[in-house]
Amino acid sequence: MTLKYVVGLRCTICGAEYGVDEVDYVCPHHGDEGILDVLYDYEAIRRDFPLEQLLASEERSIWRYLPLLPVDPDVARRLAEGTVLGSVGWTPLYPAPRLAERLGLNHLWVKDDSRQPTASFKDRASAIAVVKTRERGAAVVTTASTGNAAAALAGLCAAVGQPNVIFVPKTAPQAKVAQLLAYGATVLLVDGTYDQAFDLCLEAAREFGWYNRNTAYNPYMSEGKKTAAYEICEQLGVAVGADGRPPLQAPDVILVPVGDGCIIGGIHKGLRDLMALGWIDRMPRIIGVQAEGSSPLVDAWERGLEGWEMEPVEAHSVADSIVAGLPRDRIKALRAVRETGGVFLRVTDEEILAAIPALAQGVGVFAEPAAAAAYAGLVRAVEQGIVGNDDRVVVLATGSGLKDVASVMKAVGQARVVAPDLTDVKRLVEEGRVP
Numbered sequence: 001m002t003l004k005y006v007v008g009l010r011c012t013i014c015g016a017e018y019g020v021d022e023v024d025y026v027c028p029h030h031g032d033e034g035i036l037d038v039l040y041d042y043e044a045i046r047r048d049f050p051l052e053q054l055l056a057s058e059e060r061s062i063w064r065y066l067p068l069l070p071v072d073p074d075v076a077r078r079l080a081e082g083t084v085l086g087s088v089g090w091t092p093l094y095p096a097p098r099l100a101e102r103l104g105l106n107h108l109w110v111k112d113d114s115r116q117p118t119a120s121f122k123d124r125a126s127a128i129a130v131v132k133t134r135e136r137g138a139a140v141v142t143t144a145s146t147g148n149a150a151a152a153l154a155g156l157c158a159a160v161g162q163p164n165v166i167f168v169p170k171t172a173p174q175a176k177v178a179q180l181l182a183y184g185a186t187v188l189l190v191d192g193t194y195d196q197a198f199d200l201c202l203e204a205a206r207e208f209g210w211y212n213r214n215t216a217y218n219p220y221m222s223e224g225k226k227t228a229a230y231e232i233c234e235q236l237g238v239a240v241g242a243d244g245r246p247p248l249q250a251p252d253v254i255l256v257p258v259g260d261g262c263i264i265g266g267i268h269k270g271l272r273d274l275m276a277l278g279w280i281d282r283m284p285r286i287i288g289v290q291a292e293g294s295s296p297l298v299d300a301w302e303r304g305l306e307g308w309e310m311e312p313v314e315a316h317s318v319a320d321s322i323v324a325g326l327p328r329d330r331i332k333a334l335r336a337v338r339e340t341g342g343v344f345l346r347v348t349d350e351e352i353l354a355a356i357p358a359l360a361q362g363v364g365v366f367a368e369p370a371a372a373a374a375y376a377g378l379v380r381a382v383e384q385g386i387v388g389n390d391d392r393v394v395v396l397a398t399g400s401g402l403k404d405v406a407s408v409m410k411a412v413g414q415a416r417v418v419a420p421d422l423t424d425v426k427r428l429v430e431e432g433r434v435p
Contacts, residue, residue, distance in 0.1 A: 225266025
């Protein structure tokens with residue numbers, strides 16, 4: 001397989017490098033733990049794909065970054081043309097002045113990835129997975145998920161008629177399972193934890209020759225997720241205006257909800273790409289936010305542990321999308337925070353639920369619990385003085401509140417019932433309970 005600008009793969013543990021045809025997923029010296037980084041020829045990219053060409057592009061999806069993606073561009077264009085696959089990415093970056101004022105900040109934006117085709121950030125990786133599946137000629141693609149990655153893969157596979165098998169813990173919210181079934185996926189509900197579903201998926205992929213989409217195993221999936229970092233810096237460049245500044249602008253801080261560590265690792269990879277290309281002039285601090293009941297990365301960061309030194313914990317949270325007993329992409333996640341001078345924070349389920357209406361009412365973004373965790377983390381970071389009032393801050397909202405309506409209802413309560421005439425309405429207005 002020839003990928004024009006990809007020069008190899010590097011193990012995140014031992015640093016061993018491989019050609020793209022030498023290994024499929026992981027470093028053979030470390031088994032399933034040997035997660036790889038994708039390496040690029042940045043000099044060639046700068047020569048063939050100057051920043052001016054990117055800024056002039058009319059493409060409004062992740063495919064505007066094709067030279068920086070590890071896919072055959074012809075296969076990607078063919079699959080994206082006229083399908084849902086062509087609308088992945090380029091989600092809005094909303095200014096949030098009312099939320100900023102509430103927190104005493106001067107500059108705050110919310111990156112709304114609930115606007116993806118299947119309503120979550122995971123479409124970015126799944127788009128790459130579908131293209132790679134076709135490149136490899138695999139009959140089936142598979143993944144394990146608490147719901148969002150599964151829905152993303154199922155939806156994008158449906159767009160191009162690609163068979164897929166999904167392993168999901170049977171505790172996943174029904175709304176997410178319904179989405180999978182609607183897309184026609186083969187759904188296998190695992191009577192166990194997410195970690196057990198993940199291990200079963202790996203075993204099945206090896207046994208049956210299915211293409212494996214799992215991000216904390218397949219090195220190419222982070223490459224889809226990194227595109228959010230590209231978009232943030234492009235869109236922020238427009239938001240802050242010209243005034244002699246570079247056309248791409250890195251924020252000071254990016255807050256990311258963290259479960260397995262795949263998204264935060266992808267965001268870091270995207271920023272590293274932009275630094276290597278000289279397209280941004282500084283690295284933002286990355287703040288990883290975990291639910292208190294599922295915070296092994298916070299613990300490892302506080303204790304100075306490396307990813308391979310971590311042990312599984314019993315994980316639980318209302319934010320099901322970020323529940324992981326032993327984060328699979330823990331090496332990249334810890335690296336993302338440590339190399340950028342960031343921090344890991346834990347927030348309670350109560351803080352997460354409170355963040356749902358705060359985001360919805362403050363900027364109009366309806367987030368599921370896992371996505372709202374990033375804003376809950378910002379509240380905590382401001383309280384602790386980790387984020388300053390003049391920092392330019394981006395909160396990454398990763399999934400729609402429609403993914404888990406039951407949890408949202410815990411946060412917002414019930415609507416009022418009134419009689420079908422004005423009597424009750426007048427009383428509520430007089431009591432000041434209606435604006």
